[in-house]
Amino acid sequence: MRLPVWTRLEPEAAADDVGAGLAAPAADPAWLLARQWQVGELTAEDAASPVAVEVTWTQFPIDQIVLGGVARRFEATVPLEAILEPEPAVQPSWRTRLTAGAALRDRLSAAGASVVVPAKLAPDAVDDPVARALVRGLGGRALDGEAALTALTRDPTGATLLTALAAPITAATTAAVTAWATWYRARTSRAAPSAWTAERAAYQAHLTVTTDAGRWALVADAYRGGRFDWAELRAEPRPLDRPPTPVHGQAALLPAPISFRGGPARRFFEFEDAAIDFGGLGESVDELASRLLVEVALVYGGDWFVVPVELPVGGLCRLDRVAVRSTFGEVTAIAAPRAGEPWRAFTLAALPEFLPILPTVSRSLEGPLLEQVAVARDEGANLAWLIERRVADGLDRGQPLAAPPAPAAPAPPALDRYRPIAPPPAGWRPWVQRGDVVVPAGLPTPLPPPRTALAATFTRMRAADLGRDGLMLERRWQVAIAGDGQPRAWVERRQRPGAGDLPSGLGFDVVDRAADPP
Incomplete structure (x- = not known):
């Protein structure tokens, strides 16, 4: 029996810094020209460049939006954030x-x-x-x-x-x-009904659209505020109750080489701008995904072209045909990605051939914080705490809730002292997990009602949504210009990740040890 034996050479980096290799510095321009001749940079290739692109597309408009179980007509001129985020019908300040x-x-x-x-x-x-x-x-x-x-x-x-x-x-x-x-x-902008779901501390809604592939609901289960994007949606089939109303379009466009801030020159031997520092990427060599993205951008970025196509807002768009004409007059048809292919972007899993074009806010004016509520876990006490940190006054100004002054440290007792309970800070509301939900814990002495609108309707939430780090809830005014040119103002609720475990100091059967004798 013969065993195959061989020697394998494995390259191993001597340092973690890859800046020198990415920068590819050259001190002698003459040497640089010689290297271009040596590696064939000065040899012409019978390769063509794209000079024109013809695009044919079809769009299926979104016809309804469902908030709180109530369907209403979808308005493509109003940003989705201004439709989803307005608060329930509460009294204005x-x-x-x-x-x-x-x-x-x-x-x-x-x-x-x-x-x-x-x-x-x-x-x-x-x-x-x-x-x-x-x-x-x-x-x-x-x-x-x-x-x-x-x-x-x-x-x-x-x-x-x-x-x-x-x-x-x-x-x-x-x-x-x-x-x-x-x-x-x-x-x-008082919503009736509201898309806010207190149990998930997020917005829930869905859009409906009819395509030639059937009727679909674009469901947003847990939009946490901020900026709405296509990744918030998932597509679910619905019974077909109306025919589609497609909008067809065609455009002849000029392709342009893709460019992005910090990108490399299109030719390897071209001198880079002095403001570009490839050694300042900052990621560790262990972050493989980051390195792959950097390689695609730096090595293959010059192979990409961009073709800006103007599309109507408020629907699902499908590219039916993309034909590229080269400098040699050849026309190449580019096929659209199909379901099951390993690479695609900006598409929904159930509708891979469609691109959602949504009327979202690109820029808005954000007011200062009106309210802020933290929900934090306390692993030591096996509880969660709801803490009101900021409350809005009658003039819509957020005021921080001052923490009560810390009591002075008591002098050590002459003898060991037993306390049945060490209380948490004043104003902290305990929550306890019951199954897969977290609910307020019962107290022998009820706390005063919450002072914030966020906490007033917060009666339960899913334990999975709370997570280990907890969460932070915020309210603030938003102003944006809609597609019709009119300003829209609303009060947004936003969920952010918490700061992790927050010990409360709660304890039971506490013994204060006596001072050591002199």
Whole structure:
């Protein structure tokens, strides 16, 4: 019996730094030219470059969005974040209500009407001390915008509201009231019903679209706020109840070499910009995925071209045909990726031939934090804690909740002292896991009601969503420009990862040891 024996050569890097190899420095330009001649860089190749691309596509529009089990018509001009994220129908802050009242007075004044604020439209029962001081400073000029909107809702003609304000009922004043109501509703953006699910501390909704492959629901199970993207969705088949309404398009375009910040020159022997530092990548050599991505970008980045195709927003798009014309006049058809192929991007698993084109926010104005609530695990106590860290006052300003002063360290007792319980910090609300959910724990002495809107509706959540690191919930205002050019404002709720285990100091059967004798 013969055993095969051989010697294998394995390269082994002497250092972790790969910057020198990536930079490929050259001190002598003459040597550089010689190397180009030696490796064949100066030898012409019978290779062509793309000069034109013809694209034929089909889009199937999204027709409905379902929030809280209620279907409504999908508006492609409104960002998805402005549809999903608005809070439930809660009372706006006193700052918003007073600002809306002042805006109504201004609109009626511009229409030539003077306004007298009756008692029933004046701010009443202002419970927040800061807002109460503002109302007192405004005297009898304060107008509650929420009360005015309620009156207008009962009588959409506006006659009841104008009569209450002692304003004449004319075409100008009626138009002013109607325009004000549209502005105020858009400013408050109160969702009915809401997509927010307290049990998962996330938004849930789905979009419906009919294609030539059937009817589909694009389901978002746990959108945590921030920026909505196609990766939030998964496709599920639905019964076909309507025919598809496809939109076809065709475009002839010019391809351009792909470029990105920090990318290499297209030719290896071309001098790079001095601002580029390939040695500053920072990843460890053990991060294989990062190294593969870097290799694709640096070595093969010059082989890619980009063709910008303008598509309608709000649907599923399919590229039916892509034909590339080269400098030699040859036309090459590029096939679309099919299901089961090993590589694809920006597609849903069940619909690999479609690209979701969603009306999302590209840039928005974010207000400061209004509320912040932490839900943290305490492995030592085998509990989770809900901690309110920031609360909004009546003028929509986030105020930090000051932690109670730490009690002074007691002097060691003369004798060992037994305590049945060492309490947690004041205001921490205990939660306990029951099966696969986490619920508030019962207390012999009930805590006062929560001060934040986030904690007020937070009664249970899935243990899997809480995780080991816990989570952080935040509320803040968002303002963005919709596709129709109109501003949209809403209060967003966002979930972020927590900071890990948070010991509370809770203990049972605690013994305080006596001081050592002198």
